[in-house]
Amino acid sequence: MIGRISGILLEKTPPQLLVDCNGVGYEVDVPMSTYYNLPHTGERVVLFTHLAIREDAHLLFGFGTASERALFRQLIKITGVGARTALGILSGMSVNDLAQAVTLQEAGRLVKIPGIGKKTAERLLLELKGKLGADIGVVGTAPRDDTQADVMNALLALGYSDKEALLATKNLPEGASVSDGIKFALKALSKA
Numbered sequence: 001m002i003g004r005i006s007g008i009l010l011e012k013t014p015p016q017l018l019v020d021c022n023g024v025g026y027e028v029d030v031p032m033s034t035y036y037n038l039p040h041t042g043e044r045v046v047l048f049t050h051l052a053i054r055e056d057a058h059l060l061f062g063f064g065t066a067s068e069r070a071l072f073r074q075l076i077k078i079t080g081v082g083a084r085t086a087l088g089i090l091s092g093m094s095v096n097d098l099a100q101a102v103t104l105q106e107a108g109r110l111v112k113i114p115g116i117g118k119k120t121a122e123r124l125l126l127e128l129k130g131k132l133g134a135d136i137g138v139v140g141t142a143p144r145d146d147t148q149a150d151v152m153n154a155l156l157a158l159g160y161s162d163k164e165a166l167l168a169t170k171n172l173p174e175g176a177s178v179s180d181g182i183k184f185a186l187k188a189l190s191k192a
Helices: 066-075 083-092 095-103 107-111 118-128 132-136 146-157 162-169 178-191
Strands: 004-013 016-021 024-029 044-053 058-063
Touching: 004 024, 016 044, 044 066, 058 066, 058 083, 066 083, 066 095, 066 118, 095 107, 095 118, 095 132, 095 162, 107 118, 146 162, 146 178, 162 178
Parallel strands: 024 058
Antiparallel strands: 004 016, 004 044, 016 024, 044 058
């Protein structure tokens, strides 16, 4: 498996790139989120990659970050979501936005992506629920610090949903201890 390539960016033709790695030109398909952050042609580029081997082709997909690649790999495991659809999803939403949409079960945000209908959006929400938090940052936003993460995990362990835990830990006081944060979050939940 080709996990990463580094070389000179020769051509940019959305969504495909041509990257020269020591005399070998690799064609790499990238999501638009990666495409917009590429250097100019003739400059050095580093991409995390995923190699898909099919009966009729070997396709190389490139990503600017490891979290984009991890999400791509998670998406292509879902029935009915192929590599092109996964690239479309990553082109339409950032990793954190998708994680937040999954956590909050917002199918409407996914339907806005070209090629994603209501049924596919619902399947994505169902199959990704609980899988993005640990890998990409709970509820789509990285916790401000370890305290917020600990408070969120405590609320989840108490049986609160991801959405409730997110809302309760959103306004934690800066510098609060874990026990104070839990008390604050529980008070916020009791008022809701």
